[in-house]
Amino acid sequence: MAYASLAEIIDYTKEHNILFWEAVLEDDMAERKVTKEASFHQMKATWDAIRHACSHYEPKRRSSSGLVGGQGAQMEEYCRARTPLCGSFVGKVMTQALKMGESNACMKRIVAAPTAGACGVLPAALVPYYEERKEDEARILEAMYVSAGIGQVIAVRASISGAAGGCQAEIGSASAMAAGALTYLEGGNAAQICHASAMALKNLLGLVCDPVAGLVEIPCVKRNVIGAVNALSAADMALAGIESRIPPDQVIDAMKEVGDKLDASLRETGMGGLAATPAGIEIMDKLHHKTR
Amino acid sequence: MNIFDILGPVMVGPSSSHTAGAVRIGYIAHKLLQDELANAEIYLHGSFATTGAGHGTDRALIAGLLGMKPDDIRIPDSFQIAREQGVTFSFDTKNIKDAHPNTALLLLTGKSGRTLEVQAASIGGGRIMIQKLDGIDVNFSSEKPTLIVHNLDQPGHVAEVTSMLSHKSVNIATMQLYRDKRGGYAVMVLETDQPIPQEAIAWLAHLEGIIKVTYFNSEEEA
Numbered sequence A: 001m002a003y004a005s006l007a008e009i010i011d012y013t014k015e016h017n018i019l020f021w022e023a024v025l026e027d028d029m030a031e032r033k034v035t036k037e038a039s040f041h042q043m044k045a046t047w048d049a050i051r052h053a054c055s056h057y058e059p060k061r062r063s064s065s066g067l068v069g070g071q072g073a074q075m076e077e078y079c080r081a082r083t084p085l086c087g088s089f090v091g092k093v094m095t096q097a098l099k100m101g102e103s104n105a106c107m108k109r110i111v112a113a114p115t116a117g118a119c120g121v122l123p124a125a126l127v128p129y130y131e132e133r134k135e136d137e138a139r140i141l142e143a144m145y146v147s148a149g150i151g152q153v154i155a156v157r158a159s160i161s162g163a164a165g166g167c168q169a170e171i172g173s174a175s176a177m178a179a180g181a182l183t184y185l186e187g188g189n190a191a192q193i194c195h196a197s198a199m200a201l202k203n204l205l206g207l208v209c210d211p212v213a214g215l216v217e218i219p220c221v222k223r224n225v226i227g228a229v230n231a232l233s234a235a236d237m238a239l240a241g242i243e244s245r246i247p248p249d250q251v252i253d254a255m256k257e258v259g260d261k262l263d264a265s266l267r268e269t270g271m272g273g274l275a276a277t278p279a280g281i282e283i284m285d286k287l288h289h290k291t292r
Numbered sequence B: 001m002n003i004f005d006i007l008g009p010v011m012v013g014p015s016s017s018h019t020a021g022a023v024r025i026g027y028i029a030h031k032l033l034q035d036e037l038a039n040a041e042i043y044l045h046g047s048f049a050t051t052g053a054g055h056g057t058d059r060a061l062i063a064g065l066l067g068m069k070p071d072d073i074r075i076p077d078s079f080q081i082a083r084e085q086g087v088t089f090s091f092d093t094k095n096i097k098d099a100h101p102n103t104a105l106l107l108l109t110g111k112s113g114r115t116l117e118v119q120a121a122s123i124g125g126g127r128i129m130i131q132k133l134d135g136i137d138v139n140f141s142s143e144k145p146t147l148i149v150h151n152l153d154q155p156g157h158v159a160e161v162t163s164m165l166s167h168k169s170v171n172i173a174t175m176q177l178y179r180d181k182r183g184g185y186a187v188m189v190l191e192t193d194q195p196i197p198q199e200a201i202a203w204l205a206h207l208e209g210i211i212k213v214t215y216f217n218s219e220e221e222a
């Protein structure tokens, strides 16, 4: 059975004197009735699929609407030409987030984490970290357990679907997952992991799901960037010892409450927010002409 | 939801419901047809109809019908591949009463003439629900080994099936019974925790009063 709260995971780690990721691993072994090796094997396959997706980005590819594609390459070029305001590491993170979001929009193979629309957030946090810091692959897999455990609690307590909870449930959840993973990689303890994810989620609370023409393109691709960068800053805050004043589980509950209160037009229907702007409507009309 | 529903599935984008789920609908429909596909007449309902083209829902359904899974990188080229294999297909929109927003209706014809009508919905996260087969309610997820038995509407057949399964130490996870008013027969849909041995299915198919037995285990080829 998945954990019903982050507090429950922390209690479990204390009771058994284990790490956060080990608590998630044990739960997976119990839930799917698999060995430790089998669980790791699948996590490794997931990581390999993420890396494969990263290395197979195609800058020339465009989405079916023709509106998305090539921006990851543009960002990469910019970061090569000069030092971005955010610094070179964050430049790589942003580039990776754009690339993965675009690959998804362009019908390439990605790993939903937790959803396809938000598939760029976690890779943008983990892959540059792995490459730049020459991190052990085993520790990256451990960090992925951390992120999966956080995502699972969010899915149980609130939602990870834009149609149910708005974009805070997709990009927000992905950001919380990535923040926890990074905090672990940087040596944070279980409590810090939870505070990092709580702060990441808090800072994206209320984000609406308003995809133009109902497609996972605008604003989805770019929102992966804020999801990833927000994860970095939340992890840094937690590592500095800053805590979320609202306990992490209550932050998740607040996310659910906000999601429930969101008007249907702001939950993946493509009828509100950016989708309902004159420019958004124009794009939709053009697409309908193209397909009809 | 296990952790690989959170970190996963590995899929071709852009949408788990409109793309990955659509591939799976096609894939399961192709399994259920039990024949090589010759022609598919496809109707899209609700959000599948309005945003399907942009999400590649059409290409995803055809890819699944050709036997591809949601992580197959050939999905975007499925129309081309279908043509190369001599498979014909058509798309239209249709308002299906009381259907889930992401619903597709597939009218399939196999190369040896078998036909099958499948109504299925993509219910989120790449998961699906097969709602109707040949117009009869079935409602199964296709995530577990699934046995579908068409039999004459007379006593005893349910017991035959369940005792066969217990004999083979196969645990039943869910069981549903439906009646087809048109055909005058009954349909049993069982989802099981363990796979069902092939010989047991063959035995069942030969019993009197059993009209048709369909079995698939999507785990098998995973």
Ligand code: SF4
Pocket: A117, A118, A161, A162, A163, A166, A167, A168, A170, A171, A208, A209, A210, A211, A215, A216, A217, A218, A219, A220, A221, A223, A268
């Ligand atoms: S705007 Fe909606 S569809 Fe796009 S990433 Fe956010 S939740 Fe997903």
